[in-house]
Amino acid sequence: MAFWKKKDDAGSRQTRVFYATDIHGSERTFRKFLNGAKFYKVDHIIMGGDITGKFLVPIVHERDSHYRVTLQGATESIDGDSALQAVKDRVETLGFYHVTLEEDALHAMQESQGEIDALFRRLGRERLERWIALADERLAGTSVKWYVTGGNDDPMDVLSVLEGIDSDHVVNCEGRVVLMDDRYPMANCGYSNPTPWDTPREVEEEALEEHLERAVHGIEDFSSTIFNFHVPPYDCTLDDCPKLDWSTDPPTPVVVAGVAQSAPAGSTAVRKMLEKYQPLLQLTGHIHESRGLVKVGRTTVINPGSEYGEGILRGCIVNLQPGKVVGYQMTSG
Amino acid sequence: MATVAAKPEVFSRKASGLSRVMSPWSAFMYNFLTMGVIFPWTFVWAPAAFPGVSVWRACLFAILLELPIALAYVWMATAMPRSGGDYVFQSRVLGGAIGFPVVMSGFVIWILQWVALAGWLLATLGVAPLFMGLGVYYDNAGLIDAAVWAQSAQGHVIISIIGAAAMAALLVAGFKNYVRLQYFMFAATGILVVVLLVQFLRTSPEQFATALNHFSSVVDGRTDYYHWVQKDVADAGVNLLPKFALGATLLAMPIVWTSLQWATYSVEQGGEIKGARVFKNQMFIIVGSMVAMGISLAVLAWAEERAVGTAFFNAVSHSYYYVVSASGDGIGSVLPFPGMFAIVISPNPIITILVATCFILASLQITCNCYIGMTRVMVGMSLDRTLPAWLSKVSPRYRSPMNAHLIYFLLGCVAIYGYNYWAQWYSLTLGVTFACGYVFMISCLAAALMPYRAKALYDASPGAKYTLGGFPLVTIFGIIGFVFGLLALIAFLSNAAYGLKGTTPYIVVAGVFLVSLVGYWIGRAYQKGKGIDVNYAFLEVPPE
Numbered sequence: 001m002a003f004w005k006k007k008d009d010a011g012s013r014q015t016r017v018f019y020a021t022d023i024h025g026s027e028r029t030f031r032k033f034l035n036g037a038k039f040y041k042v043d044h045i046i047m048g049g050d051i052t053g054k055f056l057v058p059i060v061h062e063r064d065s066h067y068r069v070t071l072q073g074a075t076e077s078i079d080g081d082s083a084l085q086a087v088k089d090r091v092e093t094l095g096f097y098h099v100t101l102e103e104d105a106l107h108a109m110q111e112s113q114g115e116i117d118a119l120f121r122r123l124g125r126e127r128l129e130r131w132i133a134l135a136d137e138r139l140a141g142t143s144v145k146w147y148v149t150g151g152n153d154d155p156m157d158v159l160s161v162l163e164g165i166d167s168d169h170v171v172n173c174e175g176r177v178v179l180m181d182d183r184y185p186m187a188n189c190g191y192s193n194p195t196p197w198d199t200p201r202e203v204e205e206e207a208l209e210e211h212l213e214r215a216v217h218g219i220e221d222f223s224s225t226i227f228n229f230h231v232p233p234y235d236c237t238l239d240d241c242p243k244l245d246w247s248t249d250p251p252t253p254v255v256v257a258g259v260a261q262s263a264p265a266g267s268t269a270v271r272k273m274l275e276k277y278q279p280l281l282q283l284t285g286h287i288h289e290s291r292g293l294v295k296v297g298r299t300t301v302i303n304p305g306s307e308y309g310e311g312i313l314r315g316c317i318v319n320l321q322p323g324k325v326v327g328y329q330m331t332s333g
Numbered sequence: 334m335a336t337v338a339a340k341p342e343v344f345s346r347k348a349s350g351l352s353r354v355m356s357p358w359s360a361f362m363y364n365f366l367t368m369g370v371i372f373p374w375t376f377v378w379a380p381a382a383f384p385g386v387s388v389w390r391a392c393l394f395a396i397l398l399e400l401p402i403a404l405a406y407v408w409m410a411t412a413m414p415r416s417g418g419d420y421v422f423q424s425r426v427l428g429g430a431i432g433f434p435v436v437m438s439g440f441v442i443w444i445l446q447w448v449a450l451a452g453w454l455l456a457t458l459g460v461a462p463l464f465m466g467l468g469v470y471y472d473n474a475g476l477i478d479a480a481v482w483a484q485s486a487q488g489h490v491i492i493s494i495i496g497a498a499a500m501a502a503l504l505v506a507g508f509k510n511y512v513r514l515q516y517f518m519f520a521a522t523g524i525l526v527v528v529l530l531v532q533f534l535r536t537s538p539e540q541f542a543t544a545l546n547h548f549s550s551v552v553d554g555r556t557d558y559y560h561w562v563q564k565d566v567a568d569a570g571v572n573l574l575p576k577f578a579l580g581a582t583l584l585a586m587p588i589v590w591t592s593l594q595w596a597t598y599s600v601e602q603g604g605e606i607k608g609a610r611v612f613k614n615q616m617f618i619i620v621g622s623m624v625a626m627g628i629s630l631a632v633l634a635w636a637e638e639r640a641v642g643t644a645f646f647n648a649v650s651h652s653y654y655y656v657v658s659a660s661g662d663g664i665g666s667v668l669p670f671p672g673m674f675a676i677v678i679s680p681n682p683i684i685t686i687l688v689a690t691c692f693i694l695a696s697l698q699i700t701c702n703c704y705i706g707m708t709r710v711m712v713g714m715s716l717d718r719t720l721p722a723w724l725s726k727v728s729p730r731y732r733s734p735m736n737a738h739l740i741y742f743l744l745g746c747v748a749i750y751g752y753n754y755w756a757q758w759y760s761l762t763l764g765v766t767f768a769c770g771y772v773f774m775i776s777c778l779a780a781a782l783m784p785y786r787a788k789a790l791y792d793a794s795p796g797a798k799y800t801l802g803g804f805p806l807v808t809i810f811g812i813i814g815f816v817f818g819l820l821a822l823i824a825f826l827s828n829a830a831y832g833l834k835g836t837t838p839y840i841v842v843a844g845v846f847l848v849s850l851v852g853y854w855i856g857r858a859y860q861k862g863k864g865i866d867v868n869y870a871f872l873e874v875p876p877e
Contacts (some may be wrong), residue, residue, distance in 0.1 A: 039872075262508075294726075294727070317865070319863070330716045
């Protein structure tokens, strides 16, 4: 029942995409993301970066089929295989990695940051490889493509899985221009400006601008171009977040006279690129709390936010025609 | 058996994350203030509505009425710690076709009435006592006239609009400005409770009678007002010292519930609360604040009744709320609210200014709560495309949803005008609490069904591990909360003593719901024309 339906321009059918970002390793959120293609009836799905998990949860074997795990601040005992599997599922829903080990191995790991880092990288790669295989399996028989790039939280070591990828459905976009549906050039960049967390892929604004210029290289007409830049443009209201004290670990909110301060955390380089090229659309993320849509000049900027930890897939469906964002729908699946 | 590890058994790596700025303690206070220790109707209305009631016991019993509802909200708040609370809960579990009209009608539209009520509180409990107390102390007729004007319809409208405009401007200018003022509002409410208690506890009915008679003689020129008002009501056939009645006390619980039900209001800001997914935090925030407020109301009711005397306590309730008066002269200008009585006891400038200022700040807090909660819900609805995108636009200059605030202020002005100049509208006051009550009831239903209709969401929540006899505890509390809420609503609908008289309030409440429902379907159809299905905003994508 479309009372207000307008006729499409002759010959310009809509391209419908589903965009999500910052799922930080959450298994359940990723599976929802893949299923989003069919569920939301879209032509393509786009992932905006920060796909790697942040926490590693050891599941400690105590005796026989008894284990213990520390999750969300509480230590729980686990009895039996089904309970063990349930805990592993919970850990993966939260976007964490898990490893089952003996007490001695845990103590050894607690003393070795190098071992922890190596395990993070290995588990990150394994999960991404599994996701790519799952995408090929679930998207088989469709024309849907998963366009994927990294974010500032994704180590290059993990993203290396995307290089040389051989897939009918997964498109590695990192640092390059891809042509979506033969009509929409999409420039991609997962680097960010500096953050208080000292993440793997953050650089100074000048260096970020160079990354961004390389990412758009080759695009001549920006009227239908999409920027899939992980970081939002500076001071656009989609980059508002609590101001943090960088000197503490982890960073803590800055409170002045009892008032938590907020500040824009976007990138001036991204803003400069937006104002310079005025693309049709920028898909962004990075700031989980600032979900929304704004216009910067002619460019529609969308940050769907993120609640991966709850197993919730925050996203945005965007209906496109050349030179035009026809409609959008924020989702919370 | 749980084992406590000596070293942390979770490893993290350098990665960015989401920061929440509202502490559990702030959220507790936010709920405490929203429940409104300043709302006078429990003390003024219940004695006349249900003769034989023990108001302080009713306050304690009402804690039990709200408890399962509050517990159901704890589960929901930890499972979905997002801004927009009730709308999110209901739309995600029951669907947008239920969540939108219920929250739109019961909260967004009806809470406009609270903007008017907050203005009324500002004028009646803050500004009027300020002028009256000072007028009596300085024997200044001009100040007393100003107090009487503040209690008039015109005074209410002007003071309400000034208050609503000032708070809208404050919030539009930036949330942090409000947070600064909030600390004074917190402090004011705390001071107020202490001052009221001290005033009541140090006063005997005889001392109060003397003080009130002096006060009333200056304001209204009446002599021996304390005894006169009791005789005036008794002569109309009212028993001023009825025997304690448990039934009447239980019937008064829904009146107290109209305050305690707001213990859940912090869920509208769930996305901003630190540790919102942690069970004990939400227990403290929601259940803790509710119990604290229930006890505070009970202590205040007991202390006030003790100070003014039970017969007078009952007499002014009949005289003010039901306009019972054998002589026809009525209650006069000294309105029977706890703050006014505290000033009457010591009409000196320090007590007067302190009490009045605290009431003014606490009233403004209620106004702010209306704006903060409802603009968040409206922004959430707008992002879901069930309200126009214009409403969720954040002002680049002020970093706040200016349009949502502006529209809510303008609609609030209409409510203020109608409330104060149209007698029928005034009679809808109870309709407001009734309407808001069905929101809580439906959220309880959502809680009960969450493990079945939003299984993935529930399974990932910290409350999923709590079961009783194989049933999720949230389902049990949700069902009990739903039934309790339903009983309270049936009471409101069926018993005229709760204030719903005639057919107009029913028609209006139903009409508002119907308008919201039709609005939802119109918006849905409009978005469909643009290739957007608003249902996608609410539906959970299956992971498998």
